[in-house]
Amino acid sequence: MAAAVKVYGPPLSTAVSRVLACLLEKDVPFQLLPVNMARGEHKKPDYLKIQPFGQVPTFQDESVTLFESRAISRYICDKYANQGNKGLFGTNPLEKASIDQWLEAEGQSFNPPSSVLVFQLAFAPRMKLKQDENLIKQNEAKLAKVLDVYEKRLGESRYLAGDEFTLADLSHLPNGQYLVNATDRGELFLSRKNVERWWGEIASRESWKKSVLLAEMLNVCVSIEMLCLSGRFKGAFFCYSRLLHLMIFFSRVSTVLL
Amino acid sequence: MAMKLHGHPLSPATHRVMACLEEKGVEYEFVHIHLSTAHHKESFLSLNPFGQVPALEDGDLKLFESRAITQHLAHTYADNGTPLVPQDPKERAIVYVWMEVESQRFDATAAKLSYELVTKPMLGMTTNDAVVEEHQEKLGKVLDIYESRLAKSKYLGGEVFSLADLHHLPIVSHLFGTKTKALFDARTHVSGWGAGILARPAWQKVVEKMKH
Numbered sequence A: 001m002a003a004a005v006k007v008y009g010p011p012l013s014t015a016v017s018r019v020l021a022c023l024l025e026k027d028v029p030f031q032l033l034p035v036n037m038a039r040g041e042h043k044k045p046d047y048l049k050i051q052p053f054g055q056v057p058t059f060q061d062e063s064v065t066l067f068e069s070r071a072i073s074r075y076i077c078d079k080y081a082n083q084g085n086k087g088l089f090g091t092n093p094l095e096k097a098s099i100d101q102w103l104e105a106e107g108q109s110f111n112p113p114s115s116v117l118v119f120q121l122a123f124a125p126r127m128k129l130k131q132d133e134n135l136i137k138q139n140e141a142k143l144a145k146v147l148d149v150y151e152k153r154l155g156e157s158r159y160l161a162g163d164e165f166t167l168a169d170l171s172h173l174p175n176g177q178y179l180v181n182a183t184d185r186g187e188l189f190l191s192r193k194n195v196e197r198w199w200g201e202i203a204s205r206e207s208w209k210k211s212v213l214l215a216e217m218l219n220v221c222v223s224i225e226m227l228c229l230s231g232r233f234k235g236a237f238f239c240y241s242r243l244l245h246l247m248i249f250f251s252r253v254s255t256v257l258l
Numbered sequence B: 001m002a003m004k005l006h007g008h009p010l011s012p013a014t015h016r017v018m019a020c021l022e023e024k025g026v027e028y029e030f031v032h033i034h035l036s037t038a039h040h041k042e043s044f045l046s047l048n049p050f051g052q053v054p055a056l057e058d059g060d061l062k063l064f065e066s067r068a069i070t071q072h073l074a075h076t077y078a079d080n081g082t083p084l085v086p087q088d089p090k091e092r093a094i095v096y097v098w099m100e101v102e103s104q105r106f107d108a109t110a111a112k113l114s115y116e117l118v119t120k121p122m123l124g125m126t127t128n129d130a131v132v133e134e135h136q137e138k139l140g141k142v143l144d145i146y147e148s149r150l151a152k153s154k155y156l157g158g159e160v161f162s163l164a165d166l167h168h169l170p171i172v173s174h175l176f177g178t179k180t181k182a183l184f185d186a187r188t189h190v191s192g193w194g195a196g197i198l199a200r201p202a203w204q205k206v207v208e209k210m211k212h
Helices: A014-027 A045-050 A069-079 A091-126 A134-155 A173-182 A193-203 A206-229 A233-249 B012-024 B065-075 B088-123 B129-152 B169-175 B183-185 B187-196 B199-212
Strands: A005-008 A030-033 A058-061 A064-067 B003-007 B028-032 B055-058 B061-063
Touching: A005 A014, A005 B065, A014 A030, A014 A069, A014 A173, A014 A206, A058 A069, A064 A069, A064 A193, A064 B088, A069 B088, A091 A134, A091 A173, A091 B061, A091 B088, A134 A193, A173 A193, A173 A206, A173 B012, A173 B129, A193 B055, A206 A233, B003 B012, B012 B129, B012 B169, B061 B065, B088 B169, B129 B183, B129 B187, B169 B199, B183 B187
Parallel strands: A005 A030, B003 B028
Antiparallel strands: A005 A058, A058 A064, B003 B055, B055 B061
16 A cells, blocks of 8 residues: 655755655655656646745645645654654653754754755756855855854764754754765865764664665666666666665665655 | 843844743743853853854753744743644644745745845945845745735634744834835735734734833
């Protein structure tokens, strides 16, 4: 039977992968369904009825339809409180308040400069867009100040909100992943001892590794489709064997319908 | 010991928390933080490591980020004053969505406009007209979406006032005193919603308190 929870959007979107990581932490089975952004599907009237800002992800759970990745994550933690990682959003009001605080810090202080850097340094080159050097410098400086605060905090506390991994840490994974692995500004994280230690711990969580794998698998599927369409079957075959290789690492394949 | 709100009289984020405290009818002491020196003081950094206002002290609990503080107050004082977050999980999820819309779509643009048109003149600085024009256009697009939403729903989060609406109060209040009000006036439902939330007695109390 198909999973009741549906996520719409490409997993290479930071907001989509935020939701996927949350679902995986909570052991919630889901279907990941494509939105063809290259063909402008996200700007069409049918899509805008659900997500009026024309962005990804959108989320459906039976009769509930939501957007905004952090709101979706809160909903998942609310509804599925008793499964998977039960402490993801705290088990009492004081824990929850601390998590909310660092979740807001992520949304208000970490996200703006890191999003600009991810777009400028990881996406713009792929999209053959010109990089804005001034914007990069400004946002690097802003992010450095935020990470200085994190450095101090993570010297006092194992994770941002306390001694356990929570939604507050999870929310940083998508932008952090691109910065550390797809740009040359990884040293923003890796030159700060406590931030480096924290990053190493949160990025090696099963749920995040699966989320990253899912994105890679879907990328390979797209490559296979394009190679087949252009008649390059030898290349498509090599991609297909890579896909099988990736699937072996993804143990919950049965819960994800691509 | 009463709750302490550490803030600044001109800080919209401080006003956001005050709006919540007034809606809940919760007693609190306002501690005026002098921002030029705050980020050098270890005592303030222990309340907010970013050296910003506001910060809340409630017994042993110390909390920063205005939207985290309001959520804490809304849950802790659920039975006091105005309900600000629905009990029903499905209704609550929709409120969460529009809280994020304020935080991620409205605030970035609207707060820049407020800074250019309200804060800068107050500090004797010159408004950057190019920035104002750029952000008025962006805000217009966001308000078009609000207009569609408010044509179907009395408030942003649903049929009753919630944190999703409350979080807008400080910046909407600022913008209503500037030429940007025209963007709101041009949209019937947005205009009605804006005027309605600003007329709430709890918000009027915040406005009064900040005059003194």
